Amino acid sequence: MNAGKLLTLVQKEWLELLRSFKLIWVPLVFVVLGIMQPVTSYYMPVILEKAGNMPEGTVIEIPLPSGAQVLADTLSQFGVMGLLILALSFMGTVSGERNSGATSLVLVKPISFGTYIAAKWISMMTLTWGALLLGYAASWYYTWLLIEQVAFGPFLLSYILFGLWFTFILTGTLLFSTLLRSAAGAAFSSLGLAVLLSLLAGLMPKYLSWSPGSITGSAYQAVQSLEGFDALASFGWSIGITVLLIGAGLIGSAAMLRRSPALD
């Protein structure tokens, strides 16, 4: 793998994200989602009061959720809406270029298939981790303003765990995008994988604690837990396996691309 060529390819991907405005609106959606969670939690009693036709004099008593609870709810929002938007943004990353014929020009240049896939992945991950950080930080800040401060340690740990989950699913999007002709197929398959793994991990937490699907649960736990919570001891297995699967997904993508660099 040649660093100069990798950088050239990554720069091209970033420029494409910028020119298609994904670099702007994807983080924006995350920020909006992130702010909405603490804001709606805070104003929920007021909203209910205004919306509901309560008899005169009814007193609504909803306890304000804890700051950690609000952040966990934010992550859960990101896990649905955020992941959907990211998967839709990246679903045609390889298949689109292959279907248009653009890969026929690029992959006859002396670059390795691995470099091409790595560049795609790096650019995807910069957007993913960046958008997640902005959105989550916005949520953290508003939670602090409106409810209470959540310590930085649990915030950072839950961010990293959730980023890992996103990385895993979006590596799946990349793999399916090199495997399938249809972009929608790639989005559907990877989101389906996310739903399946989360469901299974929820249904059988004892037996599937090693599965990538349990990482989201770990992230919720991490943000709500107290000092001295040891992430690696609690879910080291699922982290290790997820990292391995991400590596396998990348190698698989490069192999698929080598098998059919362009449409026959």
Add this chain to the structure above:
Amino acid sequence: MNRLLQVEGLVKTFGTTQAVKGIGFNIKEGRCTALLGPNGAGKTTTIRMLTGLLKPTEGKIEFQGLRPGEDQRSLLGYLPQSPAFHNWMSGMEYAVYAGKLCGLSAGEAKSRAKELLGRVGLADAANRKIGGYSGGMKQRLGLAQALIHRPRLLVMDEPVSALDPIGRREVLGILKELKEETTVLFSTHVLHDAEELCDDVVIIQSGQVALQGSLSQIQSDHRRPVIELKLEDKESSMEWARSFVERHQTDDAWRMIIEDAHLEDRTLRLTVLDMEKARQALTEELAKQRVGFVRLEAGYSSLEDLFMKVVGA
């Protein structure tokens, strides 16, 4: 002469159809070679195997002068039949991008891109988005990006087939210059384009090589004297022509001097064995039978006749 590329026994099977059935040829350094054949002959399939975009089912593709460990793709510049770029880039950005992917430094890529875009006539459009380019402009940008790293071999698939007459002239003009500087292989189904540009041809038909060699050699090997007679639009003359076509193989005197005769519309075309005698005998016959004709021409068969014969059209 130095061989740059050697292809042997190339086979490609798609499912049950065999698109390429054992093609072999050599490309000599500094020459321009045309892969000539009708649509569906297997030209695109062959070229895509040379570029590495398609894996051969069988066969060998060997580049000479490849240093150990060197990627064979670094010797190649490739222009597909209808090149697709990233439409959101400008022509200049794409050419620089292509240069860097071939291992040029940023500065080198930029100066090469500038030089080549000027050369293919895109200097003014260099900073416009590719999405707004015409077909001819895309073809010329395709040439520029293929040449950016000074490849030893330029490979093009039907470089002018999809263009309008003006675009075609422009691209042919550029190719004429380029072939002086680098080895060129291109495919076409138009004989005229091959004749205009090439030194060597490989004629393929149904996935097989029908004929190959240098254009001048093929021309002289297969050149036959022919006489063309265009008849007057009169029943008696046409009657004579029809009977002559039937008669020339049975009549001993004619059989010695005429190899083949066929009538197409009002033109009688004779492939002759002995031009002197044929001319003499034919004029006597025409006078004796009072055949009315519009034109009588003696000459040689063209490459087109040969091409038609070889591809069986």
